[in-house]
Amino acid sequence: MISLQSREASPPRSVCEYHASRDGRYAWFLLTWHPEKDTALEEVVAEIKLEILNSQIANISRLEIEKWLKQFFSDLHWKLHARLRKTNLQERGISLFFGVLFDHELYFVQFGRIFAILADSKKLSPVGKDWKNYQVQTLEGLQLFGMADQDPVFKSLRLYIADNQRLIILSGDLARKIIPRVNDPGTIDTLIETYAHEDNPLWLILDGREKLIRPKRRGLSRLQISSIVLITLSVFTALYMLFGNRSIDQALHKLRISFQREKTIRLEQIPTNLNINTSDLRKHLDRIVNLPARNITLEIIWNTELPYDVSHTPVFDLNTIYLVSDARLNAYDKKSRQLLWSKQFPSHIRHATLYDGVLLIGLNDQQVWGLKEDGTAVWQLALPTESLTGSDYVPCEIKPNDDPRLDRSIAVLPSERGISIIDPARGETLSSLTLKQELEALSAYDTYANCFYAVVDGAILCIELKIEN
Numbered sequence: 048m049i050s051l052q053s054r055e056a057s058p059p060r061s062v063c064e065y066h067a068s069r070d071g072r073y074a075w076f077l078l079t080w081h082p083e084k085d086t087a088l089e090e091v092v093a094e095i096k097l098e099i100l101n102s103q104i105a106n107i108s109r110l111e112i113e114k115w116l117k118q119f120f121s122d123l124h125w126k127l128h129a130r131l132r133k134t135n136l137q138e139r140g141i142s143l144f145f146g147v148l149f150d151h152e153l154y155f156v157q158f159g160r161i162f163a164i165l166a167d168s169k170k171l172s173p174v175g176k177d178w179k180n181y182q183v184q185t186l187e188g189l190q191l192f193g194m195a196d197q198d199p200v201f202k203s204l205r206l207y208i209a210d211n212q213r214l215i216i217l218s219g220d221l222a223r224k225i226i227p228r229v230n231d232p233g234t235i236d237t238l239i240e241t242y243a244h245e246d247n248p249l250w251l252i253l254d255g256r257e258k259l260i261r262p263k264r265r266g267l268s269r270l271q272i273s274s275i276v277l278i279t280l281s282v283f284t285a286l287y288m289l290f291g292n293r294s295i296d297q298a299l300h301k302l303r304i305s306f307q308r309e310k311t312i313r314l315e316q317i318p319t320n321l322n323i324n325t326s327d328l329r330k331h332l333d334r335i336v337n338l339p340a341r342n343i344t345l346e347i348i349w350n351t352e353l354p355y356d357v358s359h360t361p362v363f364d365l366n367t368i369y370l371v372s373d374a375r376l377n378a379y380d381k382k383s384r385q386l387l388w389s390k391q392f393p394s395h396i397r398h399a400t401l402y403d404g405v406l407l408i409g410l411n412d413q414q415v416w417g418l419k420e421d422g423t424a425v426w427q428l429a430l431p432t433e434s435l436t437g438s439d440y441v442p443c444e445i446k447p448n449d450d451p452r453l454d455r456s457i458a459v460l461p462s463e464r465g466i467s468i469i470d471p472a473r474g475e476t477l478s479s480l481t482l483k484q485e486l487e488a489l490s491a492y493d494t495y496a497n498c499f500y501a502v503v504d505g506a507i508l509c510i511e512l513k514i515e516n
Contacts, residue, residue, distance in 0.1 A: 049074075049151060049208055052254040053240060059088040061218065061249035064096060066105075072150050075104055078161055080142040080218045080249045087134040091141060091193075094130060098123055099145070109149045116156050116203040120145070120192075127193030138186065140194025144216055151255065153206045153214065158192035158199075160219035161249070164226070167212050168233045171226065174214070175204050178222040208255045215239070217250040296451030304495045362399050362406070367420060369406065371396045376408065378422060388422040402444050402471035403456045409442070415460065417474045426474025430462050431481060445512075449494045452514040459499075461489045466499070466510070480510065 048071055056063040060081050067074035077099060081088055098119075107115045131139040142159025155175070157163065162178040164171050173179075186194065190201070208214050213236065217225070221242055229235050236252050267275075359371035367387065368379045374395050378387040394411040401407070405425070406418040417426045442460045447453045457477065460467045465481040466489065484504035492499060498511040 048072075048256055049148060050254050050256055052213070052252040053236060054251045055240075055243055055248050057247050057249070059086075059092050060084060060247045062092050062096075063249060063251050065251075073105075074148045075099075076144070076146045076148070076216075076251060078144040078216055078249060078251060080159070080161055080247070081136075081138065082247070083136055083138065085134065085136055087136060088141075091127065091130060091134070094127065095123070095143070098126070104147070107147070109152070109154075112147055112149075112154045113203045113205070116145075116147075116154060117201075120156055120201070121198060124193055124195075124199045128196070131193050138191065138194070140186070140189075140191025142189075142218070143192040146216075148253075151208050153208060153253075154203055155206070156201055156203050158201070159189050161216065162219060162222050163206075164215045164217075164222070165206070165208070165212060166215055166232050166235055171229065171232050171235065174206055178219055178226065181219045182223065208253060210255050212255045214253040214255075215250065216252075218248070221245070221248060221250060300451050301495055359396060359399055362401055364401055364404075364420070369399060371399050374410075376418075376422075390418070390422050392416070398442055400442050400444075400458075402458045405471040407442070407458060407471055409460065415469070417471060428469070428474055428476060430460065430467055431465060431479055443491055445492050449492060450497060450512070450514070459492070461486055466501075468512075 050071070051065065051067075054063045054065075056078075060083070062077070062079045064077045065074060077096065079092055079095065102119060104115075127141070131141075140159065142161045144155065144157045144161040144163070146153045146155030155163070157175050160181060162176055162181070163174040164178075165174050166172075181189070190199070192199070206214070215235065217239065221239070224245075225235070225239055225242065229238065239250055239252070242248055353370070355372040355375075357370050358373055362369040362371075363381070366381055368381055370377045370379065374392045375389060376392065376396065376399065377389045379385065380387055392408065392410055394414070396408060397411060398409040399406065404420070406420075408416040408418060410416070413430045415428055415430060416424055418424055442458060444456050444458055445453065446456045455470075455472065458469050458471045460469065464483075464485055465479060466486070467476060467480075468478045469476050482501075482503055486501060486503055488502040490500040492512070496509075496511075497514075498509050501508045501510055
């Protein structure tokens with residue numbers, strides 16, 4: 048477990064704040080330092096702490112923390128920049144260290160004159176920025192938080208604190224005075240604490256400790272053995288899904304297609320293949336042939352006049368019919384034929400298709416929109432080149448039934464000089480292929496060979512769809 052061994056600060060010039068969960072497996076730490084004595088620092092530090100508390104940091108998971116750190120401190124930089132511009136401080140930037148601890152893993156960012164050192168019984172190792180020669184750096188080189196007139200360039204770091212290791216976070220002034228005097232790395236924490244009466248001290252020491260009481264070894268229970276077996280199977284399944292690229296599913300899929308392509312069995316072969324007596328089979332066939340004939344007719348059950356010309360093939364789902372008229376999309380209820388909603392787009396609609404419950408709208412200006420059933424736009428993106436329509440350029444959908452490697456459907460959109468593959472549910476471009484010449488025609492998806500066949504400049508190309516799970 049990780050424990051807080053020692054900390055020291057002199058507010059408001061230096062601050063050391065932290066919050067930890069009751070079980071000690073989660074905590075966050077904030078350290079700030081500034082060389083000047085000014086009451087304006089109280090407002091600056093207070094705003095930093097308030098922003099952190101209001102950010103709901105406790106709800107951020109380990110998987111999201113690195114992305115959150117980058118986004119949060121990029122936004123906070125500009126808020127702090129505006130406040131520091133109004134102060135009389137000579138250095139309108141502040142040194143800052145912020146870390147989030149999950150068990151033994153610490154995710155952190157650092158700015159300015161605050162440094163981190165990992166210590167054990169044998170050596171001291173700098174973590175992140177090195178404290179050596181920091182005093183000869185320019186203000187720009189120090190990267191004080193909130194000072195630059197542009198987006199800060201930084202990255203979040205990750206550190207594992209093992210048992211019998213200590214993480215020491217301290218100001219540059221203390222690092223310059225203390226670290227060169229350390230003869231025994233195991234006693235550095237005692238040496239640091241002697242500097243508590245220095246001007247503007249700042250440090251934080253986290254200690255990785257072994258468990259004080261080791262549980263006695265006991266034999267595994269039936270429940271534990273069952274759990275281990277299930278977990279092992281789950282791990283093997285996950286590894287197969289990750290690295291096997293679903294080879295078994297693909298083989299079965301191709302085998303099924305192969306059987307479907309076999310020649311049809313002749314009528315006289317049916318009794319032999321089904322092991323049925325020929326005379327009995329003929330009795331069944333005679334009965335079927337002598338049944339009354341079925342009458343099939345076509346009948347118009349309703350019609351509705353439209354006050355506009357329809358410029359695209361109607362698209363429909365379970366309850367709604369969608370009609371395209373130039374740049375407008377109209378949605379009608381199937382039962383009542385009443386207009387549910389109408390949406391005007393900025394340019395002519397080239398194609399409208401349904402993919403996985405998302406209505407895909409392609410426009411003349413290279414834009415593609417994704418709509419919900421009620422006409423609400425859920426995403427919008429721009430294709431690399433202008434989208435095309437026509438019998439040779441109809442967008443197609445590839446479902447998991449077509450390719451077992453897929454978890455959900457994808458949309459394939461041909462364009463003037465390439466092919467784009469998007470995720471209709473999220474509106475993300477998964478892949479885009481640009482051709483040197485114009486695309487003349489594109490085949491449907493070959494589910495057996497996992498490829499498309501494209502005609503470009505008088506040549507045929509085989510374009511494979513590669514998927515790595």
